Amino acid sequence: xxxxxxxxxxxxxxxxxxxxxxxxxxxxxxxxxxxxxxxxxxxxxxxxxxxxxxxxxxxxxxxxxxxxxxxxxxxxxxxxxxxxxxxxxxxxxxxxxxxxxxxxxxxxxxxxxxxxxxxxxxxxxxxxxxxxxxxxxxxxxxxxxxxxxxxxxxxxxxxxxxxxxxxxxxxxx
Amino acid sequence: xxxxxxxxxxxxxxxxxxxxxxxxxxxxxxxxxxxxxxxxxxxxxxxxxxxxxxxxxxxxxxxxxxxxxxxxxxxxxxxxxxxxxxxxxxxxxxxxxxxxxxxxxxxxxxxxxxxxxxxxxxxxxxxxxxxxxxxxxxxxxxxxxxxxxxxxxxxxxxxxxxxxxxxxxxxxx
DNA sequence: CTTCATGCAAAAGATTTGCAAGTTC
DNA sequence: GAACTTGCAAATCTTTTGCATGAAG
Numbered sequence: 001x002x003x004x005x006x007x008x009x010x011x012x013x014x015x016x017x018x019x020x021x022x023x024x025x026x027x028x029x030x031x032x033x034x035x036x037x038x039x040x041x042x043x044x045x046x047x048x049x050x051x052x053x054x055x056x057x058x059x060x061x062x063x064x065x066x067x068x069x070x071x072x073x074x075x076x077x078x079x080x081x082x083x084x085x086x087x088x089x090x091x092x093x094x095x096x097x098x099x100x101x102x103x104x105x106x107x108x109x110x111x112x113x114x115x116x117x118x119x120x121x122x123x124x125x126x127x128x129x130x131x132x133x134x135x136x137x138x139x140x141x142x143x144x145x146x147x148x149x150x151x152x153x154x155x156x157x158x159x160x161x162x163x164x165x166x167x168x169x170x171x172x173x
Numbered sequence: 174x175x176x177x178x179x180x181x182x183x184x185x186x187x188x189x190x191x192x193x194x195x196x197x198x199x200x201x202x203x204x205x206x207x208x209x210x211x212x213x214x215x216x217x218x219x220x221x222x223x224x225x226x227x228x229x230x231x232x233x234x235x236x237x238x239x240x241x242x243x244x245x246x247x248x249x250x251x252x253x254x255x256x257x258x259x260x261x262x263x264x265x266x267x268x269x270x271x272x273x274x275x276x277x278x279x280x281x282x283x284x285x286x287x288x289x290x291x292x293x294x295x296x297x298x299x300x301x302x303x304x305x306x307x308x309x310x311x312x313x314x315x316x317x318x319x320x321x322x323x324x325x326x327x328x329x330x331x332x333x334x335x336x337x338x339x340x341x342x343x344x345x346x
Numbered sequence: 347c348t349t350c351a352t353g354c355a356a357a358a359g360a361t362t363t364g365c366a367a368g369t370t371c
Numbered sequence: 372g373a374a375c376t377t378g379c380a381a382a383t384c385t386t387t388t389g390c391a392t393g394a395a396g
Contacts, residue, residue, distance in 0.1 A: 033351090055385085068353080070352065071385095073352060124307055127304070135284060140286065140325060141325045145321060146319070149307065150317040243377065249362090249377090
């Protein structure tokens with residue numbers, strides 16, 4: 001559980017974005033697909049987001065940036081971004097489909113409180129190592145992972161002990 | 174990675190189901206809700222399923238068992254089953270919303286091949302222990318978890334090395 | 347220029363909700 | 372009996388598709 005570095009910069013010149021775009025371009029080339037303005041803008045928007053986000057947020061982002069983003073285009077691009085390892089599906093407790101950046105960030109997984117919905121991010125190198133071991137044992141190369149722990153935070157436990165029913169059953173971020 | 178015990182029985186007398194029902198009843202009581210036939214049947218159906226399943230499968234199951242199951246009723250019950258810790262949301266790579274039993278089964282997590290969609294279940298005690306440690310460190314009591322590893326299986330890697338584009342990009346179970 | 351990508355709008359699915367009628371406590 | 376549930380159908384939301392028009396290589 002070490003601290004997370006933060007290399008993000010405001011503009012569109014984030015080196016992380018550039019690298020991701022390259023990677024994306026490579027995937028597209030392999031598939032005889034084109035790196036269009038729209039697709040590049042989607043990568044940009046995706047990497048600029050923090051944490052989990054619903055698909056529609058990307059559509060809104062594009063609109064805001066002047067690109068007449070179309071829902072359909074975003075939906076069509078998502079599987080490509082995922083395959084390129086730039087995005088990764090993420091869900092926390094029944095919410096609608098969400099994604100999160102999977103590239104250029106340190107890994108971070110989630111600990112979700114079932115009582116109040118609070119989400120804590122964590123990183124644990126030892127777990128990452130064991131994951132690689134599991135993958136290797138099955139002949140897999142590990143590319144990504146998703147790991148969520150569900151439980152009760154201290155506050156919600158105290159509340160329960162006091163005989164009070166917890167508030168919002170589920171509404172994780 | 175030990176073997177999974179299998180205590181499931183065909184009929185409706187599975188002791189696991191009985192315990193789950195009790196737990197469910199307790200939750201309902203707390204909330205001044207009623208344990209109706211429909212809700213009990215949904216618990217039963219949910220626990221009888223193996224692995225991940227789409228919501229509609231539960232609806233079909235009810236129909237099959239003679240209960241004139243209604244989609245709406247199932248949808249309305251799902252958050253309750255989740256809160257009771259009987260079901261748990263599960264998604265593998267962009268598929269539609271799915272659930273899986275979270276009660277009375279040994280933990281099992283998934284290793285998914287991004288090339289061909291193959292899914293391998295795994296269990297790794299060491300990881301479970303570390304998870305508990307992470308939760309404890311943040312003051313959480315761990316109730317459940319979801320852990321998925323994504324990568325490439327041996328076959329798909331060989332295929333890629335041979336310069337062939339992999340088949341179905343994503344369609345994990 | 348040929349092929350692939352985009353937008354729009356329509357289609358398909360998935361989930362939620364209103365309400366009269368049926369159940370549970 | 373009163374309060375909570377259910378089913379159905381209609382309303383919403385989300386995601387996918389068809390197709391004519393606009394870019395990319």
